[in-house]
Amino acid sequence: MSTPSQVVGDIPKNARQIAWIRRRRALKRSWRTFRGSPMGMIGLVILTIFALTAVFAPLLAARSGLSPVTAPGQPFQPPSGQYWFGTDHQGRSVLTLVIWGSRVSLAIGLIATLISVFIGSIVGILAGFFGGWRDVSLMRLTDWFLVIPFLPLVIVLASVMGGGVGGGGLGLTAFVIGITSWPSSARLVRSQTLTVKERPYVERARALGASNWHLITRHILPNVGPIIFANTILIVAIAILSETTLAFLGFGDPNAISWGRVLDEAFGNGAVIAGNWWWVIPPGVAVVLVVLAFTLIGYALDEILNPRLRRR
Amino acid sequence: MGTRRYLFTKVMQAFFTLVFVVCFNFFLFRILPGDPARILARNKLQPAEAVAEMVRDFGLDQPLFPGQFVNYIGDTVRGNFGISYKFHRPVTEVIQQRFWRTVLLLGVSTLIFTVLGILIGIWGAWRRGSAFDIGSHTFSLIGYSMPEFWLGLLLLIMFAVIIPIFPVGGITTTSPEYTGLRAIYDVAGHMVLPTLTLVLAYIGQYAIVMRSSLLDVLGEDYVQTARAKGLRDVHVRRRHAVPNALLPTVTLIALNLGFLVGGAITVETVFSWQGLGLLEYEALRTPDYPLLQGLFILFSVAVIAANLIADLLYGYLDPRVRVA
Numbered sequence: 001m002s003t004p005s006q007v008v009g010d011i012p013k014n015a016r017q018i019a020w021i022r023r024r025r026a027l028k029r030s031w032r033t034f035r036g037s038p039m040g041m042i043g044l045v046i047l048t049i050f051a052l053t054a055v056f057a058p059l060l061a062a063r064s065g066l067s068p069v070t071a072p073g074q075p076f077q078p079p080s081g082q083y084w085f086g087t088d089h090q091g092r093s094v095l096t097l098v099i100w101g102s103r104v105s106l107a108i109g110l111i112a113t114l115i116s117v118f119i120g121s122i123v124g125i126l127a128g129f130f131g132g133w134r135d136v137s138l139m140r141l142t143d144w145f146l147v148i149p150f151l152p153l154v155i156v157l158a159s160v161m162g163g164g165v166g167g168g169g170l171g172l173t174a175f176v177i178g179i180t181s182w183p184s185s186a187r188l189v190r191s192q193t194l195t196v197k198e199r200p201y202v203e204r205a206r207a208l209g210a211s212n213w214h215l216i217t218r219h220i221l222p223n224v225g226p227i228i229f230a231n232t233i234l235i236v237a238i239a240i241l242s243e244t245t246l247a248f249l250g251f252g253d254p255n256a257i258s259w260g261r262v263l264d265e266a267f268g269n270g271a272v273i274a275g276n277w278w279w280v281i282p283p284g285v286a287v288v289l290v291v292l293a294f295t296l297i298g299y300a301l302d303e304i305l306n307p308r309l310r311r312r
Numbered sequence: 313m314g315t316r317r318y319l320f321t322k323v324m325q326a327f328f329t330l331v332f333v334v335c336f337n338f339f340l341f342r343i344l345p346g347d348p349a350r351i352l353a354r355n356k357l358q359p360a361e362a363v364a365e366m367v368r369d370f371g372l373d374q375p376l377f378p379g380q381f382v383n384y385i386g387d388t389v390r391g392n393f394g395i396s397y398k399f400h401r402p403v404t405e406v407i408q409q410r411f412w413r414t415v416l417l418l419g420v421s422t423l424i425f426t427v428l429g430i431l432i433g434i435w436g437a438w439r440r441g442s443a444f445d446i447g448s449h450t451f452s453l454i455g456y457s458m459p460e461f462w463l464g465l466l467l468l469i470m471f472a473v474i475i476p477i478f479p480v481g482g483i484t485t486t487s488p489e490y491t492g493l494r495a496i497y498d499v500a501g502h503m504v505l506p507t508l509t510l511v512l513a514y515i516g517q518y519a520i521v522m523r524s525s526l527l528d529v530l531g532e533d534y535v536q537t538a539r540a541k542g543l544r545d546v547h548v549r550r551r552h553a554v555p556n557a558l559l560p561t562v563t564l565i566a567l568n569l570g571f572l573v574g575g576a577i578t579v580e581t582v583f584s585w586q587g588l589g590l591l592e593y594e595a596l597r598t599p600d601y602p603l604l605q606g607l608f609i610l611f612s613v614a615v616i617a618a619n620l621i622a623d624l625l626y627g628y629l630d631p632r633v634r635v636a
Contacts, residue, residue, distance in 0.1 A: 151574030
């Protein structure tokens with residue numbers, strides 16, 4: 001891979017360099033617009049804080065605090081100077097659980113999103129680019145998946161594939177969320193592909209004898225990419241919410257602490273009747289903040305990258 | 313002529329979606345890694361004879377195709393989903409018993425959050441940039457980012473435990489048992505918190521959609537014309553802008569039913585509201601496969617039907633759709 005020239009006055013040597021320079025400029029321009037969006041910046045700040053928390057979890061709270069055996073506190077303690085968010089039924093600090101939970105919640109959200117966007121993009125591009133019966137059949141499939149109620153479908157898939165509650169582990173949770181949440185991105189990518197496909201330069205490339213593969217990878221994908229990206233950010237929000245719900249219902253690895261798992265344990269161990277609000281509020285607030293952050297960033301990006309909205 | 317064709321297309325689409333769901337359900341429970349016979353055998357509490365009997369009951373000793381498939385289609389059409397493992401009664405009977413409770417909860421909630429959401433959206437769009445608009449928009453986004461069940465847990469801790477003004481869960485008070493008007497009052501009291509949870513969780517989406525759809529309409533020429541004619545604000549809004557902006561919201565109500573079903577599952581669980589949502593939770597905790605299948609089909613049928621109704625309504629409300 002050729003490195004883009006650093007000096008502005010440099011004369012680009014080949015087409016690839018020109019493309020890179022152009023991409024870098026577009027990126028800079030988008031970033032400048034993004035910085036101008038207060039909502040997007042708020043989202044970015046919140047997200048950065050949580051990402052750092054997830055990465056540096058071992059420095060913020062000792063891992064031994066997750067095991068009931070080595071947990072330092074007494075069970076069901078309200079917040080205090082030592083345990084800011086109190087303790088759970090096994091004497092674990094709720095703050096420690098929330099810090100470590102950020103890892104699982106973010107990781108599953110991201111993996112599920114990758115799967116979902118991968119399927120959605122392929123279906124969308126194939127349907128939009130080739131048209132005809134392929135378009136019709138792929139879009140019917142997409143519509144079917146759009147109509148089937150999401151959570152019952154996820155529950156049925158997770159139960160059948162994992163053999164019930166507590167089975168299957170984290171990979172299964174991410175997989176199930178991924179393969180059920182692609183239809184909306186497929187529709188979006190298809191509609192975008194349809195407009196890109198008709199542009200004159202695509203026609204020109206085709207006239208010069210470019211293969212379908214070349215057209216898709218060099219012309220369609222780079223133009224559809226930005227929209228896929230904005231959509232991806234919005235899907236992460238949905239995936240994290242879904243993971244929380246599934247963990248609350250009891251799916252996934254019982255030993256992996258995610259925010260939804262903490263809520264499931266709180267609910268299952270009488271936190272509500274005992275009025276242990278400190279056990280319920282922190283993990284939920286974490287979910288709301290992260291989902292809100294992804295949503296705000298996604299909307300801000302959509303406004304920058306989606307030509308339909310930009311024109312307004 | 314156009315209308316008839318539109319009707320026909322929509323009904324056929326709904327029908328094929330239904331066929332897809334039914335086939336998908338068969339495929340899911342029989343061909344995927346966890347085929348029913350193996351799942352049955354995995355439950356160690358079942359004696360071997362019981363497993364063999366269930367295998368025979370389900371027709372699992374027959375070849376997958378055509379034997380099992382034909383049986384399955386026949387059973388599904390007749391509404392026979394087998395015997396629930398947990399309740400030891402036909403799945404259809406178990407579902408019937410719970411059905412109206414969920415309809416009651418979701419119906420009342422839907423009515424409230426649709427009407428309020430639309431009103432909030434209209435006010436926000438009409439006074440774009442006002443304190444009300446910014447406030448309601450922020451509130452909507454936060455509501456959207458919240459897991460419904462978490463909101464339910466918070467309300468439950470707040471208004472049933474710390475300040476005990478509402479019951480902790482269930483549908484009726486068991487002792488003493490009320491009759492007549494007191495019974496209605498009792499159920500209403502149990503309904504307040506779950507309804508409030510669903511309303512707060514979903515109202516934002518309607519407000520956002522209504523707001524953006526009205527903002528779109530306000531830029532249209534006919535609204536300009538109405539204004540230029542010197543019509544009063546109220547008149548422009550009620551007669552010209554809002555009816556056209558309502559269209560996308562109609563679709564949203566139907567599409568959202570799919571998510572609402574999900575909300576019902578977790579919220580009914582939190583509030584022990586013994587409807588279909590809690591039933592699904594109980595079924596997946598068991599796990600009770602016949603019941604899960606029955607509920608999956610039922611929820612899908614409900615959402616497909618709602619979408620069909622929305623499509624037909626849409627065709628009636630917006631003549632352009634019929635032609636295109």
